[in-house]
Amino acid sequence: MNKLNNTKTENKDINTSSNNLGSIWAEEHAVIIASAVIILISYIIFSYAGAKTMGFWIMFYIIPPYFIFRHFELDKLESFVFSVFAGAGVLPTIVFFLNFVIPSLRWSTVIVFIAEALTAVYLHAKKK
Amino acid sequence: MAKLKLSIKNYEIIIAVVLFLISFWLWTLPLQSSHVPFGEGDAAWQFAAADQMYNADHADYSIPYYLGMWYYGYNKILGPNTNEYPPPYSVNISLAQLFGGGRFLSAYLMFAVLCMLASLSTFLLIRKLYGILPGFLAGFAMVFSMRDIMTYLWGQRGSVISFTFIPIAIYSFYMFLTSPENDKKKKVYLFSTIFIVASQYMFHIQGAVISIASMGIFFLLMWLKQKKFPFNFKSLKTSWKPYAIAVFVFLALITPFLIIYLGPQETHPIKFNNVDRLFSWFKVSDQPGYSQGNVEGYPLIYFTFSSIYSYWYLPLLILGIIIILIKRESRDLLMLAWLIAIYIFIHLDVTGYLNLQRAARMLLAETALFYSLISIGIVGAASFFGSGKNLRQISKYIKYSLAIAFVAVFIFSNAKAAYGVLNGAYSPILRLNPYQLEVSDWISSNLPKDAMIISKGTITYPKIRFMLAVSQRHVGNQIQSHINSNLVRTDQIYYMVDYSDLALLGRQDAAQSLFEWEKSTFANSTLIYNKNNIHIWYGNITVFTNE
Numbered sequence: 001m002n003k004l005n006n007t008k009t010e011n012k013d014i015n016t017s018s019n020n021l022g023s024i025w026a027e028e029h030a031v032i033i034a035s036a037v038i039i040l041i042s043y044i045i046f047s048y049a050g051a052k053t054m055g056f057w058i059m060f061y062i063i064p065p066y067f068i069f070r071h072f073e074l075d076k077l078e079s080f081v082f083s084v085f086a087g088a089g090v091l092p093t094i095v096f097f098l099n100f101v102i103p104s105l106r107w108s109t110v111i112v113f114i115a116e117a118l119t120a121v122y123l124h125a126k127k128k
Numbered sequence: 129m130a131k132l133k134l135s136i137k138n139y140e141i142i143i144a145v146v147l148f149l150i151s152f153w154l155w156t157l158p159l160q161s162s163h164v165p166f167g168e169g170d171a172a173w174q175f176a177a178a179d180q181m182y183n184a185d186h187a188d189y190s191i192p193y194y195l196g197m198w199y200y201g202y203n204k205i206l207g208p209n210t211n212e213y214p215p216p217y218s219v220n221i222s223l224a225q226l227f228g229g230g231r232f233l234s235a236y237l238m239f240a241v242l243c244m245l246a247s248l249s250t251f252l253l254i255r256k257l258y259g260i261l262p263g264f265l266a267g268f269a270m271v272f273s274m275r276d277i278m279t280y281l282w283g284q285r286g287s288v289i290s291f292t293f294i295p296i297a298i299y300s301f302y303m304f305l306t307s308p309e310n311d312k313k314k315k316v317y318l319f320s321t322i323f324i325v326a327s328q329y330m331f332h333i334q335g336a337v338i339s340i341a342s343m344g345i346f347f348l349l350m351w352l353k354q355k356k357f358p359f360n361f362k363s364l365k366t367s368w369k370p371y372a373i374a375v376f377v378f379l380a381l382i383t384p385f386l387i388i389y390l391g392p393q394e395t396h397p398i399k400f401n402n403v404d405r406l407f408s409w410f411k412v413s414d415q416p417g418y419s420q421g422n423v424e425g426y427p428l429i430y431f432t433f434s435s436i437y438s439y440w441y442l443p444l445l446i447l448g449i450i451i452i453l454i455k456r457e458s459r460d461l462l463m464l465a466w467l468i469a470i471y472i473f474i475h476l477d478v479t480g481y482l483n484l485q486r487a488a489r490m491l492l493a494e495t496a497l498f499y500s501l502i503s504i505g506i507v508g509a510a511s512f513f514g515s516g517k518n519l520r521q522i523s524k525y526i527k528y529s530l531a532i533a534f535v536a537v538f539i540f541s542n543a544k545a546a547y548g549v550l551n552g553a554y555s556p557i558l559r560l561n562p563y564q565l566e567v568s569d570w571i572s573s574n575l576p577k578d579a580m581i582i583s584k585g586t587i588t589y590p591k592i593r594f595m596l597a598v599s600q601r602h603v604g605n606q607i608q609s610h611i612n613s614n615l616v617r618t619d620q621i622y623y624m625v626d627y628s629d630l631a632l633l634g635r636q637d638a639a640q641s642l643f644e645w646e647k648s649t650f651a652n653s654t655l656i657y658n659k660n661n662i663h664i665w666y667g668n669i670t671v672f673t674n675e
Contacts, residue, residue, distance in 0.1 A: 030138040030141040030142065031141060034141060034142075034145040037145065037149070038145070038148065038149065038152070041149055041152065041153070042152075042237075045153070045156065045160060046156075046159070046160075046233060046237065048229075049228055049229050049230035049233050049234060050228075050230075050233065050237060052227065052228045052229050052230075052234075053224050053227070053228030053229075053230065053233070053234040053237045053238065054237065054241075056223070056224065056227035056228055057224065057238070057241060060223070060227075069316075069320070072312075072313070072316040073312065073313060073316070074313065074316060074320075075140075076138070076140065076141050077140040077141060077144060077252060077255070077256075078252065078256075080141060080144060081144065081248050081249060081251075081252045081296060082296070082300070082320050082323075082324065084245060084248060085245070085249065085293055085296050085297075085324050085327055085328075086320060086323035086324050086327055087327075088220065088242060088289075088327050088330075088331075089216060089217075089323075089326060089327025089328065089329070089330035089331065089381075090323050090326060090327050090381065092216035092217075092219035092220045092223065092330070093214075093216040093219075093326075093330060093381060095216075095219055095223065096187055096215050096216050096219050097384075099186060099187055100188070103186055104185050104186070105181060105182075105185050105186060105187055105219065105222060105223065105226060106185055106226050106227075109223055109226070109227070
């Protein structure tokens with residue numbers, strides 16, 4: 001019986017998470033498609049290194065701050081452009097200070113990315 | 129209907145992304161032909177500052193010896209070998225290298241992307257304040273802004289990036305100041321303003337001061353317009369925490385880097401001169417070098433209205449200014465504040481506080497403003513045709529006709545010119561050739577970290593400095609001044625004789641005369657590198673310049 005209940009809960013979680021993903025797609029498909037197009041064009045022009053660079057730029061600087069701004073009810077254009085500009089200076093500053101504690105720019109960036117992604121996910125979950 | 133509503137909502141994003149993609153394709157043209165770094169001396173310096181972070185996987189306030197011995201290495205607070213810019217600027221570039229995987233390509237893609245963002249910020253500002261058509265026109269024009277493109281190509285990229293922030297910074301402040309007190313978003317705009325201005329400051333302080341001045345002037349103009357203070361202090365009593373946090377966050381972000389800006393040994397004695405410059409927008413015809421076509425290191429096209437814009441746009445620009453002066457709505461006051469702030473800063477040389485070269489750099493702030501005003505002029509021109517039903521229809525046709533005419537003229541003049549400049553920028557001979565890249569790698573692996581190398585035969589000064597960046601050793605055109613200042617010992621010195629450019633250019637005569645000079649000069653030295661028409665000599669060096 002317990003096992004059955006657990007399965008039900010798991011199914012519910014899966015449904016909730018797929019609903020969440022569905023709602024993100026419904027609301028934000030323009031930004032998701034735009035990001036994919038930018039990476040694709042980078043790949044066409046500059047091959048793998050170009051796509052990786054622009055993919056990093058979008059994943060680190062744009063997507064998490066975009067969802068954070070969206071949580072605070074800024075519209076899509078504002079959220080997109082604010083992420084580009086606010087992220088360009090603030091995120092590397094946090095990485096810079098963190099790399100005094102964790103002596104690696106690479107790992108400091110990974111930690112900052114995880115922190116901003118978790119913040120975005122938390123705010124999204126809170127909104128729901 | 130829901131679908132239609134959704135797609136209308138997405139219009140803005142689609143236009144923004146289209147502008148981004150056009151900019152991306154255009155501004156990366158110099159990279160599409162070759163991934164080898166390009167630019168003048170400043171470009172090599174800024175690349176080197178980031179590249180050393182990438183190689184060390186670490187960043188701090190310092191720069192390596194080879195870079196500190198070049199210029200701007202001395203900070204009166206932090207001492208020698210200190211970064212000239214707040215390090216987060218270079219961290220951006222090094223992160224692109226670390227995660228993108230291309231030492232040259234990833235760094236230069238990041239430079240290009242950050243430099244071309246004026247199109248996005250201008251689009252957002254004008255779209256939100258004046259509508260989608262003027263927003264598109266202003267954003268589209270900024271894609272091809274020749275002054276920004278030239279400065280990006282030369283390499284003063286920190287400045288270019290910083291100035292791209294101005295429209296978005298003042299927009300965010302405008303939204304903060306004009307949102308009602310009970311609007312939740314007011315606080316969001318407060319924080320976005322803080323983050324955007326702090327970000328801008330990381331790239332160059334010049335752009336940040338124009339943003340802050342524009343905000344201050346806008347605040348005063350709103351005060352005059354409303355005849356009451358535009359900020360409700362009572363709200364501070366009830367909800368002071370967000371404001372306190374915002375101030376704290378702003379100070380926490382900018383204070384650690386103040387010493388970078390306060391450290392250089394520059395003095396600014398106030399001394400009024402050339403006051404008649406106040407009566408023109410940016411007069412250079414009376415400056416030394418004007419007749420030779422170069423003022424303070426800038427070619428004349430940097431200053432000329434017809435080169436940066438076109439005289440066709442002048443009536444529209446004037447019309448735009450007239451419209452904001454007549455209407456004086458809050459959004460118009462923001463544009464007016466931006467105009468006044470730029471006027472003040474491009475004339476600060478009159479007070480002696482800035483030299484003309486720095487004031488000229490401030491002109492980078494002008495292009496987004498002028499294209500915004502031109503777009504307001506285009507849309508506003510049509511509004512003179514009245515407000516009756518038929519007249520409104522005619523006015524609409526005129527508006528779109530003018531916009532189409534502007535885009536057409538723009539494509540065949542400014543856009544064509546911008547494409548030509550970017551597509552032809554820095555041909556292979558003006559970048560490091562494969563042999564120079566190879567010798568740079570050899571230097572990096574074989575010479576000590578404090579090696580000082582003089583290069584002769586390399587055809588341009590920036591190429592010598594890019595060898596410094598790539599080899600991570602000091603490579604320059606002279607070391608005499610360092611020796612005179614007792615900064616360098618003679619056993620640190622190496623001499624590179626580089627025939628590779630002359631060979632690629634087929635300059636046999638020049639190569640022969642250089643060879644004669646080399647034979648007589650290094651008779652008592654040891655040849656330690658001899659490959660691909662490049663020689664490096666060590667020991668008993670008696671010549672400390674390449675002249």
